[in-house]
Amino acid sequence: MPNYEEIHIGDKASFTKTISESDVYQFAGITGDFNPVHVNSEYANQTIFKERVVHGILTAGFISAVLGTKLPGTDTIYLSQKVDFKAPVKIGDTVTAEVEVLEKKDRKKIIRLRTIVKNQLDEIVVDGEAVVMK
Numbered sequence: 001m002p003n004y005e006e007i008h009i010g011d012k013a014s015f016t017k018t019i020s021e022s023d024v025y026q027f028a029g030i031t032g033d034f035n036p037v038h039v040n041s042e043y044a045n046q047t048i049f050k051e052r053v054v055h056g057i058l059t060a061g062f063i064s065a066v067l068g069t070k071l072p073g074t075d076t077i078y079l080s081q082k083v084d085f086k087a088p089v090k091i092g093d094t095v096t097a098e099v100e101v102l103e104k105k106d107r108k109k110i111i112r113l114r115t116i117v118k119n120q121l122d123e124i125v126v127d128g129e130a131v132v133m134k
Contacts, residue, residue: 001073004109004134011101013071015062018094019054027058054089060126062097063115067132071099072111077133081115087125094120099130109134 002011028034036043037053044052060083067076089095096118103112110133117126 001075002071004072004104004111007072007101007104007111007134009101009104011071012098013066014096014098015065015070016094016096017062019058019089019091021091023058024052024054024091027055031055031057033057049088052091054091054093056083056085056089056126059089059095059117060085060128062095062117063099063126063128063130066097066099066115067113067130071101071113072132072134075134079110079131079133081130082128083115084127085125086127087119087123089117089119089125095125097126102129 024038028039033055037047037049038055041052063081064078067078098116100114101111102114110131113130115128115130116124119125
């Protein structure tokens with residue numbers, strides 16, 4: 001894992017996962033978010049999505065995996081995260097969370113990063129920015 005001084009503007013890292021039905025049910029159980037658009041096919045078929053969709057926050061959560069394990073890595077403290085949901089993620093989609101260092105504030109070891117999640121079609125499904133301390 002890089003230390004603060006080894007991190008540079010423009011550095012990037014990513015994490016990829018195919019989202020399963022089990023992932024959606026486990027997330028619903030952990031969070032208590034049993035919104036039927038996520039867990040009930042008959043209900044979801046009647047929505048604008050025409051099928052079940054993955055919880056947006058589950059998808060955005062993969063950003064945390066990158067920040068905490070790759071860049072900046074261990075000892076990272078999450079300070080804030082801006083998230084814009086751009087498109088639905090479906091069960092079976094493969095998503096890639098990517099982060100890119102935009103700014104460093106050396107005095108307090110603060111790092112600002114662009115955070116996006118793309119699906120297997122390279123479409124941005126989540127767009128945002130994170131601020132962390134290393």
